[in-house]
Amino acid sequence: MPLSVGNKGTDAAILKSNPMMTVNQIQSLTEPEGVGKVPVVSGRGICHSFGEGELKKQILFDVAVDIVPGEVVLLTGPSGSGKTTLLTLIAGLRDVQEGQLFVLGHELHGATRDQLVEVRRKIGFIFQAHNLLPFLSTRQNVELVFELHPNVSADEARDRATRMLQLVGLGDRLDYMPEKLSGGQKQRVAVARALVAGPQLILADEPTAALDGKSGRAVVDLLQQLAREQGCPVLMVTHDTRVLDVADRVIHMEDGRIAENAQ
Numbered sequence: 001m002p003l004s005v006g007n008k009g010t011d012a013a014i015l016k017s018n019p020m021m022t023v024n025q026i027q028s029l030t031e032p033e034g035v036g037k038v039p040v041v042s043g044r045g046i047c048h049s050f051g052e053g054e055l056k057k058q059i060l061f062d063v064a065v066d067i068v069p070g071e072v073v074l075l076t077g078p079s080g081s082g083k084t085t086l087l088t089l090i091a092g093l094r095d096v097q098e099g100q101l102f103v104l105g106h107e108l109h110g111a112t113r114d115q116l117v118e119v120r121r122k123i124g125f126i127f128q129a130h131n132l133l134p135f136l137s138t139r140q141n142v143e144l145v146f147e148l149h150p151n152v153s154a155d156e157a158r159d160r161a162t163r164m165l166q167l168v169g170l171g172d173r174l175d176y177m178p179e180k181l182s183g184g185q186k187q188r189v190a191v192a193r194a195l196v197a198g199p200q201l202i203l204a205d206e207p208t209a210a211l212d213g214k215s216g217r218a219v220v221d222l223l224q225q226l227a228r229e230q231g232c233p234v235l236m237v238t239h240d241t242r243v244l245d246v247a248d249r250v251i252h253m254e255d256g257r258i259a260e261n262a263q
């Protein structure tokens with residue numbers, strides 16, 4: 001399990017008298033904000049290579065990473081430094097080759113396909129290309145997420161998609177097809193889609209790269225605001241210096257290593 005650096009004696013006493021409370025609820029009572037929270041992501045000694053034999057090339061070297069609930073963390077660094085590789089490992093989209101990587105309580109090193117699917121179900125993804133399906137309406141694109149959640153009925157999926165689209169300011173575009181939306185509006189649909197199922201972690205890869213300054217700013221502000229309201233941390237790969245101020249923390253990568261971990 002990920003390390004808890006909370007006050008274990010106090011936590012244990014509260015847990016005894018409130019057995020239904022979650023670890024996060026207990027820690028929110030016993031810790032100053034952001035201190036001692038159980039990491040949502042906790043990685044140590046992560047190494048990763050691509051290719052085989054003589055063509056084998058190591059991309060990540062002894063990477064350590066922690067992300068706690070509620071924080072917005074930016075992952076920056078030059079092209080080719082390994083940001084997307086690290087993000088896709090955390091996302092459960094690649095097998096962990098070396099090191100420990102706990103995500104939402106699951107050890108991903110050695111995880112089965114089913115375990116990886118289980119982790120992915122709890123994560124909201126946003127990519128540079130919004131990846132909306134062109135033949136589905138705005139609302140249908142968001143509802144689609146619930147295909148991975150068979151316990152949510154079609155009516156509930158529709159209601160939740162509607163409410164999330166209203167929240168991102170697209171309540172009057174529910175039945176529009178993606179081709180009728182601007183780039184910024186499409187990316188807001190992608191944000192709604194990432195958040196609609198109540199993810200416990202949001203992973204975003206260059207979400208503002210295809211947007212002008214104003215639309216990019218609107219998307220990251222929205223992401224920050226909604227993520228904070230839902231208590232869900234965000235890890236965002238970005239080259240976009242215009243959005244650095246949304247970060248609680250910046251992780252900078254150089255040549256497959258964490259170069260600095262700034263506040």
Ligand SMILES: Nc1ncnc2c1ncn2[C@@H]1O[C@H](COP(=O)(O)OP(=O)(O)OP(=O)(O)O)[C@@H](O)[C@H]1O
Nearest residue numbers: 050051059077078079080081082083084085086237
């Ligand atoms: N599937 C793959 N097979 C072989 N090499 C790969 C693969 N994916 C990435 N690489 C290589 O790994 C290195 C790191 O790539 P990665 O995409 O993680 O970098 P990045 O920091 O996200 O770059 P960018 O900012 O340009 O997106 C690059 O040299 C890339 O060519």
